[in-house]
Amino acid sequence: MSLVSDVFAAAKAESRAALVGYLPAGFPTVSGSQDYLRSMVEAGCDLIEVGLPYSDPVMDGPTIQAAAEQALSAGFRVRDVFDVVSSVAEAGGRAVVMTYWNPVLKYGVDAFARDLAAAGGLGLITPDLVPDEADDWMAASEAHGLDRVFLVAPSSTEDRIDMTARASSGFLYATAVMGVTGARDVVSSQAPELVARVRAHSSIPVGVGLGVKSGAQAAEIAGFADGVIVGSAFVSAANEGDAAVRALAADLAKGVRSAAAIV
């Protein structure tokens, strides 16, 4: 069992889903992101996804694109992500990093894994790295005891879901819709089906992300998934300030505990 698995097991023991909150490191500044992430931990995020701002974020919608651009123009450097991860760990939170693959390639896959582990990070979510191309990352994650969170999508075949679940550890990231990140008003009807398809192949915990922004949506997803992943909504809240970030986390934390009432 990894520490990430523990997060999901602990939530399950409480008959609820885990709340996974995302914010880019360096947004709006490095210290600003550290402050917001501490608030997210304190207000009820069970797991933190620290985003790594990248110049060409093809899986992201306008909200996270703008946040990444702001972080980069404020001078964010890749090595800063480790300080942000450390501060999450020091606040009692658990952190994984979500990153496009090129910055990791450039840093060196093994060196990145080593420095992430040293900072107290637990693993990587890799939106543009599929297991087929991940030989170096498989080796580095084994060597440094990190979890590998790959993604599945509604378009994934049964074979690919099976293969991706086997390659993953900690949890599996199910993208609720075909699309990019960004808050949406309704939970995708494709999400429950995708989670059920994963369950047919694997007992790995499944987190559902893309489009979640409210406690009510979190409750709906908590009815069928092990984790609820929220990104763009936290970025929008951070644009309003710390009180909004804490209020959103609290609303979502309540939501992941309300599944039984909804279902």
Add this chain to the structure above:
Amino acid sequence: MGQFTPTPHDPDARGHFGPWGGRFVPEALIAAVDELAAEYDKARIDPEFVGEFKRLLKDFAGRPSLLTEAPKFAEHAGTRVFLKREDLNHTGSHKINNVLGQALLTKRMGKKRVIAETGAGQHGVATATACALLGLDCVVYMGEVDTERQGLNVARMRLLGAEVIPVKSGSRTLKDAINEALRDWVTNVDETHYLLGTAAGPHPFPLLVRDFHRIIGIEAREQILEKAGRLPDAVVACVGGGSNAIGIFHGFIDDQDVRLVGIEPGGAGVETGSHGATLTAGSPGSLHGAMSYVMQDEDGQITEAHSISAGLDYPGVGPEHSHLKDIGRAEYFPVTDAEAMDAFALLSRTEGIIPAIESSHALAGALKLGPSLGPDGLLVVNLSGRGDKDMDTAVKYFGLGDGGQA
């Protein structure tokens, strides 16, 4: 050898040319690239598909394109020069070869909507043309900067029925247009084909785009043997993403004595950092779905390319070029904006052919390469497109509107 015959230079089943290529895309797109690869594998050996493609190349695009000797231009190169006239194709560049092929594949897959990126607008115009011909809906993403410097092509695309969406994110040029097209594709993949315009991106794009352009090299090889009685000493082509170059190179790739020379956009000079010479000055990385040379900073953030030519203004390059560079089969060097514009003016004046600024890079490369070959040497230059679209840039660069003279 036929245009679609597998070669010893094909990538492996997962799209790798040596360590290059592959699929660095979101899982959500894997089903679509798998479907495309499977469809292409069937189509390339289907006489009906190959026959229809060849018919369109002949009756619609106007192939075969000419091979024209350029003796007065050649006086400045110090060696004999032939031009492969892709500028004479319908829509004015080599791009039509690939879009006709992919549009036919789109129909085979039962998809009704096509999206594309464009830099200079040549690929966008070609895509809009093929979609009009074959009855497909067409959306073209174009960086806002490029819509401003290529306004005429925006109008052409709209006239052809395409929706042109200016992209305002990032550097607002070609790479951001590709990002936006990928975002559209992942959202609408069921009914949409992404008609990628260069031999880059995730497998199978580098393979199938190359194959659709192999006709350039196949024709050029036959034509030069007929006209000059021998193979050239070198084949020269410009390289942005690298589709026209890979298409003509493949006609000669097994002729070990023929040098394959790719000319990159040197912008203000590679030493200034303001350029798009990915193979000359880039380093390995993943961009837009494939491992290849890319222009990036020490953090792996993709940097902006700079070139007077919108069509070469790209910080990546097709993975097969990275492979050909590594194994030493092809060589790549940059020419500057100024050298390209000199060649643009020179060909116009000496031969009565106005080349695209992209292709003018290849011409400038020929002027540099020629003297080392001497009067008995023989060059084939891929004139990948015509320069009508570049008149705004030329007017400004040479001051032609104020009575200036190129």
